[in-house]
Amino acid sequence: MSQKNTLSNKHFINWFRLSSPMTFYPLAGKLIPIFWVLAFLFGVAGLWVSFFVAPIDAVQGQGYRIIFIHVPTSWMSMFIYIVMAVWAGLGLVLNTRLSSMMAQALAPIGAWMAFMSLWTGAFWGKPMWGAWWVWDARLTSELILLFLYLGFIALQASIDNPRRADKAGAVLVLVGVVNVPIIYFSVKWWNTLHQGASISMTKAPAMAQTMLWGMLLMALALWMYSIAVALMRVRVIILERESHADWVRQLSEVQS
Amino acid sequence: MSALLGIIHRDLLLVMRRKSEVLTALFFFVIVTSLFPLGIGADGALLRKIAPGVIWVAALLSTLLGLQRIFSADYADGTLEQMVLSPQPFVLLVAGKIAAHWLVCGLPLVILAPIIGIQFDMDAGSLHVLILALLLGTPVLSLIGSIGAALTLGVRGGSVLMSLIVLPLYIPVLIFGAGAVYANTVGLDVSGHFSLLGALLILALAFVPWVSAVAVKIAIE
Amino acid sequence: MWTSPDEFFAMGGYALYVWSSFGVCALILLIEPLAVRSRCKSIVKRLKKEILADQFDKEGSK
Numbered sequence: 258m259s260q261k262n263t264l265s266n267k268h269f270i271n272w273f274r275l276s277s278p279m280t281f282y283p284l285a286g287k288l289i290p291i292f293w294v295l296a297f298l299f300g301v302a303g304l305w306v307s308f309f310v311a312p313i314d315a316v317q318g319q320g321y322r323i324i325f326i327h328v329p330t331s332w333m334s335m336f337i338y339i340v341m342a343v344w345a346g347l348g349l350v351l352n353t354r355l356s357s358m359m360a361q362a363l364a365p366i367g368a369w370m371a372f373m374s375l376w377t378g379a380f381w382g383k384p385m386w387g388a389w390w391v392w393d394a395r396l397t398s399e400l401i402l403l404f405l406y407l408g409f410i411a412l413q414a415s416i417d418n419p420r421r422a423d424k425a426g427a428v429l430v431l432v433g434v435v436n437v438p439i440i441y442f443s444v445k446w447w448n449t450l451h452q453g454a455s456i457s458m459t460k461a462p463a464m465a466q467t468m469l470w471g472m473l474l475m476a477l478a479l480w481m482y483s484i485a486v487a488l489m490r491v492r493v494i495i496l497e498r499e500s501h502a503d504w505v506r507q508l509s510e511v512q513s
Numbered sequence: 514m515s516a517l518l519g520i521i522h523r524d525l526l527l528v529m530r531r532k533s534e535v536l537t538a539l540f541f542f543v544i545v546t547s548l549f550p551l552g553i554g555a556d557g558a559l560l561r562k563i564a565p566g567v568i569w570v571a572a573l574l575s576t577l578l579g580l581q582r583i584f585s586a587d588y589a590d591g592t593l594e595q596m597v598l599s600p601q602p603f604v605l606l607v608a609g610k611i612a613a614h615w616l617v618c619g620l621p622l623v624i625l626a627p628i629i630g631i632q633f634d635m636d637a638g639s640l641h642v643l644i645l646a647l648l649l650g651t652p653v654l655s656l657i658g659s660i661g662a663a664l665t666l667g668v669r670g671g672s673v674l675m676s677l678i679v680l681p682l683y684i685p686v687l688i689f690g691a692g693a694v695y696a697n698t699v700g701l702d703v704s705g706h707f708s709l710l711g712a713l714l715i716l717a718l719a720f721v722p723w724v725s726a727v728a729v730k731i732a733i734e
Numbered sequence: 735m736w737t738s739p740d741e742f743f744a745m746g747g748y749a750l751y752v753w754s755s756f757g758v759c760a761l762i763l764l765i766e767p768l769a770v771r772s773r774c775k776s777i778v779k780r781l782k783k784e785i786l787a788d789q790f791d792k793e794g795s796k
Contacts, residue, residue: 308742309735309736312735313735313746318746318747318748319745319746319747319748319752320745320746320747320748320751320752322745322748322752323751323752323755323756326755326756326759327755330759365766366766369762369766372762373758373759373762376755376758376759377755377759380751380752380754380755381751381755383751384748384751401681401684404677404680404681405681407677408674408677408678408681411674411677411678412664412665412668412674412678415665415668415669415670415671415674416668421731421732421734424731425664425728425731425732428660428664428724428727428728428731429660429664429678432660432682432724433681433682436681436682436685439685439713440681440682440684440685442685443684443685443688443689443709444684444688446688446689446692446709447688447692450692450695450696450701451695482763485767486766486767486770489767489770489771489774490770490773492774493770493773493774493777496774496777496778496781497777500777500780500781500784505781506781506785510778511778511781511782511785512785
């Protein structure tokens with residue numbers, strides 16, 4: 258098929274051909290099951306290490322196991338924001354629709370990761386430090402990151418013109434990505450200023466090898482999951498935004 | 514340079530013809546700060562403690578109120594488009610509009626703040642630090658806010674959306690600004706806070722006019 | 735390391751916290767793809783309707 262030729266001709270992948278929604282749609286469809294399988298495998302391995310291999314903690318008992326979902330979701334919420342910024346930036350600079358659609362597809366996943374990080378943080382904090390919410394620097398920065406995600410989603414939802422929404426969202430997320438280190442630094446500063454003996458989530462149990470493996474495997478699982486859901490969502494976004502195009506009308510799932 | 518001054522002069526002239534728009538934002542500042550003692554109680558020690566935070570948060574919110582005007586009037590009647598097309602560098606015109614906004618919305622806050630501070634029983638030293646911090650911080654608020662205003666031009670529910678977008682970005686200014694006054698009251702050194710506020714101001718001055726110009730052009734296309 | 739299933743579910747007294755954390759996350763990770771699926775179904779449905787409408791128009795104008 259000519260489609261296969263243009264994509265991988267003589268070991269050279271034509272990236273710009275790949276940036277057309279028409280070419281990307283079927284490719285994404287083929288990739289999605291692979292990432293689901295990877296997510297499942299890493300997830301099973303990660304949960305196995307989290308619950309059956311990692312030893313009990315001297316100070317926090319079995320309760321510390323929340324770390325195996327709290328830390329990976331925190332990592333992912335940050336990582337997805339950066340990836341979103343890269344895609345949105347590409348869309349702004351190269352004027353490619355698909356890059357902006359990827360950013361749009363990633364945003365809800367990142368927001369949910371941030372929410373899960375806050376939720377698990379609260380449930381970890383309550384038994385360990387006595388309060389559902391401690392104004393610890395990392396949790397507070399995570400909350401602000403959630404606000405940044407929600408702002409992006411709200412902005413895209415409010416602008417009717419899709420191309421304007423893409424570009425405005427890109428400016429917002431690029432400004433956000435520059436601000437995140439500043440915000441984190443300022444929140445740490447605020448934390449040390451107002452709380453002498455600061456309660457810190459980073460005073461976690463000393464890392465045993467197995468604990469690190471558990472967190473890494475869970476993070477990988479969430480990463481594969483995020484890619485799978487992002488590909489699923491971007492396919493839907495492609496259908497919604499390219500609905501006037503002929504190739505969409507010719508799709509098998511629409512014809513039947 | 515003359516383009517910059519020209520734009521500032523024009524915007525100030527327009528504000529003078531419609532003073533009420535600006536005065537309402539300032540009244541908002543006064544009213545909001547008065548709400549806190551009413552809600553919390555008139556305990557002098559407590560009020561002194563929360564004063565920096567309350568005044569700063571009220572400054573943030575009033576700046577947001579004033580920002581709704583910065584581009585929207587010109588956008589509505591087509592003047593903004595003319596500015597984009599003009600031979601003057603658009604970044605300069607945007608910088609001028611932000612400067613005019615600060616003169617009209619930010620500087621009055623700096624002047625009003627000591628009065629509010631006295632309402633909260635702040636001492637002279639803290640008031641000095643507060644005025645200086647607001648002097649450094651309010652331009653940053655005008656600058657960062659202009660990005661949000663530009664991104665939400667002409668959008669349904671734009672003003673609330675702008676607040677959602679801009680408030681997280683305001684947090685560092687709030688922390689360093691209110692923190693400076695708080696540090697002063699407990700006897701800590703404030704130079705660190707002021708260096709950081711100054712750094713934020715320089716960064717914002719260097720980058721934001723250009724970002725806002727890009728954002729306005731996106732809205733106009 | 736767990737001597738019995740009961741011990742596993744009790745999590746040394748931290749059952750509420752550990753299982754609420756993992757449970758809510760599992761729920762979210764399940765519901766999100768399902769939500770994308772349902773959004774997909776509705777757009778496909780809409781496209782099918784549009785195609786039918788176009789065909790109807792073509793036949794009607796003959």
